[in-house]
Amino acid sequence: MSASPAPVPPLPALMIHDLVRSALLEDLGRAGDLTTDAIVPAGARAKAVLCARQAGVVAGLDLALLAFRLIDPTLEIEVHRPDGSRLTPGEDIATLAGPARGLLTAERVALNFLSHLSGVATATAAIADAIRPYGVRVVDTRKTTPGLRQVQKYAVRVGGGANHRYGLDDAILIKDNHIAVAGGIGPAVERARAHAGHLVKIEVEVDTLEQLEAALALGVEAVLLDNMTPDQLRQAVAMVGGRAVTEASGRINPETAVEIAATGVDLISVGWLTHSVQILDIGLDYRD
Secondary structure, eight states, rough: OOOOOOOOOOOOHHEEEEEEEHHHHHHHHTTTOHHHHHHSSOOOOEEEEEESSSOOOOOHHHHHHHHHHHHOOTOOOSSSSOOTTTTTTOEEEEEEEEEEHEEEEEEEHHHHHHHHHHHHHHHHHHHHHHHHTOOEOOOOOOOOTTTTTTHHHHHHHHOOOOOOSSTSSSOOOOOOOHHHHHTTTHHHHHHHHHHHOOTOOOOEEESSSHHHHHHTTOOOSSEEEEEOOOHHHHHHHHHTTTTTTTEEEESOOOHHHHHTOOOOSEEEETTTTHHHHHOOOOEEEEOO
């Protein structure tokens, strides 16, 4: 992997507290950690490290550490590799020491957040690194896990990507079904413009160069070029001529991203970064 992108500010604790707390409550159920409480003496102490078992990018460490602190605030924590760090296999991310019960009870929730979000960041970095020479950015979509959108989109930023819409309320994206119901691109854009505030941008999804021409004539701010071939994308970029932001979308993966970036589009949107990415293998290893 190439050099890390600029550091991304962590999410405020207020934004992640309820999410982590809910995950812990789900795991603790109605009777708490039966296994740990039965086996581990209340006074037992332990030391453990969060350790990378694969190369990748750290994301979600604050959520993992909050899980441990919510179970036992007395745990001592030392961070070695904060979010955004590029990891090699076997590298320690953080060291934790204190009551063994707290470490064992919080372990799975902490690792669930850390492994998943590091997986998102790692996958994003693979594409962001590959397309960076072309000045193109990789962005996410709204295809996020319910309840995890804010942290998954944070992990995309940590991996060197950027965020598309956060939700339905921060931009207007006119997709093919909107166009079908409205009766065409013209009526859809006209109604959207009449409804939108002066700071709300309008993007239109187009499948053909003919649709693109119609959208450009209406002066939209961005166009989503859906499932176009590289040749079509090059033609589309030439047609736009800088009049709107161009976004390529549809079945993009690390193998195809470079060819698509070379067409001159401004953005590449990738839904699988959040909806089906593989975790990064991270473990909690106990040390003497």
